[in-house]
Each structure stands twice: as structure tokens, then as C-alpha cells.
Amino acid sequence: MGSSSVNGMMLWENEGKEAINVFRLSDVKSLDKLDLESWMEWKSSLQLILALMDLELALYEAKPPMPTVNSSPEDRAKYEKWERSNRLSLMIMKHKISSSIRSLVPGSGTARQYLARLEVMFIRIAKADAAPLLNKLANMKYDGQGNVRDHIANMSGLAARVKAGGIDIPECFVVQLVLDSLPPQYERFQASYKVNWGLEELLCMCGQEEEFVRLENSERKISAIPGLGPNNEKKYSFLFTR
Numbered sequence: 372m373g374s375s376s377v378n379g380m381m382l383w384e385n386e387g388k389e390a391i392n393v394f395r396l397s398d399v400k401s402l403d404k405l406d407l408e409s410w411m412e413w414k415s416s417l418q419l420i421l422a423l424m425d426l427e428l429a430l431y432e433a434k435p436p437m438p439t440v441n442s443s444p445e446d447r448a449k450y451e452k453w454e455r456s457n458r459l460s461l462m463i464m465k466h467k468i469s470s471s472i473r474s475l476v477p478g479s480g481t482a483r484q485y486l487a488r489l490e491v492m493f494i495r496i497a498k499a500d501a502a503p504l505l506n507k508l509a510n511m512k513y514d515g516q517g518n519v520r521d522h523i524a525n526m527s528g529l530a531a532r533v534k535a536g537g538i539d540i541p542e543c544f545v546v547q548l549v550l551d552s553l554p555p556q557y558e559r560f561q562a563s564y565k566v567n568w569g570l571e572e573l574l575c576m577c578g579q580e581e582e583f584v585r586l587e588n589s590e591r592k593i594s595a596i597p598g599l600g601p602n603n604e605k606k607y608s609f610l611f612t613r
Contacts, residue, residue: 398423405468410493411535414486417467421460429457429482457482464489494535501536504529508545512552519581523549523574542569549573556584 398420405413421427434457438447460482465473468489476488508529513522530545546568550561560580568576 399463399467402463402467405472405489407472407496410489410497411531413467414490417464417486421456421463424459426456426459426463428453429460430486431483433483434481461485497532497536499536501533501538504533504536505538505540508533509548511548513554515554515556519553520574520578522552523570523577526552527570546570546573549577553577556587 402416402420403409403413418427418430421430432453435446435450435453438450442450464482464485465478468476472489472492476485476492478485480488508526511522511526511529513519526549527545530540533540543566549570550564550573553561557577557580560577564573
């Protein structure tokens with residue numbers, strides 16, 4: 372009985388390890404390839420995934436001294452953990468970067484240095500793109516396709532990229548750009564706007580207004596048009612108009 376309990380514990384531990392490995396693999400697969408448009412979101416997702424996998428150590432701590440014959444078990448364990456974190460973090464980053472970007476960033480050094488090089492490159496790109504992105508933000512319009520909240524979120528993300536490029540945009544200015552981007556169906560909503568609303572409040576209130584607009588647009592006036600069927604029976608057709 373004792374033996375079976377031990378075997379059962381060992382089996383449970385092995386199953387747990389397999390489940391963790393599968394979970395980690397699914398995490399890596401969920402990380403999109405880094406391209407020129409996705410730096411901030413990609414970096415945030417990478418840091419979260421590495422933290423969940425207990426691999427973030429090499430991103431935040433310098434390489435510890437290499438163990439010697441006189442090193443303590445604790446120092447050896449710390450070095451091995453950092454080495455594993457560094458090796459796997461580099462592998463994941465390089466695997467999840469598009470080939471066009473990978474060719475622009477030197478691959479030598481630690482995971483911490485590699486991530487820093489990526490950040491420097493994207494800061495330079497953001498600065499070069501800031502003015503064109505601001506112009507794009509100022510001219511965005513919601514055409515009624517898709518969800519108005521997604522439209523606002525897209526404008527907010529674009530504003531964040533402009534800020535990352537060194538152009539400081541007050542939130543109230545972004546809110547006004549969002550209001551100006553809405554079609555005539557939102558005139559009542561635009562008129563009810565309060566100056567203390569931020570993007571979060573605007574997102575909530577605009578979602579409610581979108582539902583109202585959708586219901587309003589779905590209303591139809593029904594007109595009955597009399598006519599004759601194939602056997603001269605009286606038949607009505609219905610004309611739906613706004």
C-alpha cells in the first residue's frame with residue numbers, strides 16, 4: 372500500500388510536470404511574431420509569458436559570477452537558473468521575431484541586452500513615425516463598420532504610439548479627436564459629452580450610444596401593398612422603409 376502511494380505520488384508529479392510543459396508551450400505559441408507595428412504589445416506579452424514560465428530572471432538581473440570549486444550550492448543554483456532563463460528567453464525572442472527585424476538586431480549577448488537593442492530600435496522607429504501617425508490619428512473616421520469601441524481602442528493605441536515617439540498628446544485632445552471621428556448618427560452623443568470624460572468613460576458611454584443607434588436604425592415603417600396572387604386571391608406585400 373505504501374509502495375502504491377509512493378508510485379501514485381510519482382505519477383501525479385510526472386503528470387503535473389507534463390501539464391506544466393504543455394501549458395508553457397501553449398504560452399509560447401500564443402505570442403505573436405514581432406513586426407514593425409506591434410512592439411509595445413509584444414514586449415508586454417513577452418514579459419508576462421516569461422514570468423509565467425519562471426524565465427524572466429535574465430531580463431532583470433545581470434549575469435552572476437560563474438561558479439568555482441569553492442562556490443556554495445546556492446550560488447551554483449542561482450547561476451544555473453539565470454543561465455537557463457537567459458538561454459530560453461533568447462530562443463523564444465528570436466523565434467518570435469519576423470526575419471526582417473531579426474536581421475537588423477545583433478544576436479550576440481544576453482537576453483537582457485537583446486531586448487534592450489530591440490527597444491532602442493523601436494524607439495527610433497517610433498520617433499520617425501510620430502508625425503505621420505499623428506496626422507493619421509487626426510484624420511481617422513468611424514465609418515460604421517465593426518464596433519465603435521474597437522474604433523476608439525484603435526485610436527487610443529495610435530495615440531500611445533505617437534506618445535512613444537516623443538510627441539505628448541493630452542488625453543482630452545485624443546478624446547476630442549475621437550468625438551470628431553464619429554458619424555452624424557452620434558450627434559446627440561457628441562452634444563452630451565462632458566469635459567471631464569477620459570477615454571475610459573468615453574469608451575463606456577459610446578458603447579451604450581452605439582446600441583441605441585443600432586436600435587434606432589433597425590426601426591422600419593411597414594406599408595401593405597394589396598395585389599392579386601396566381602389564382603386571383605388577394606395578396607399583400609410589405610415594403611420596409613426607414
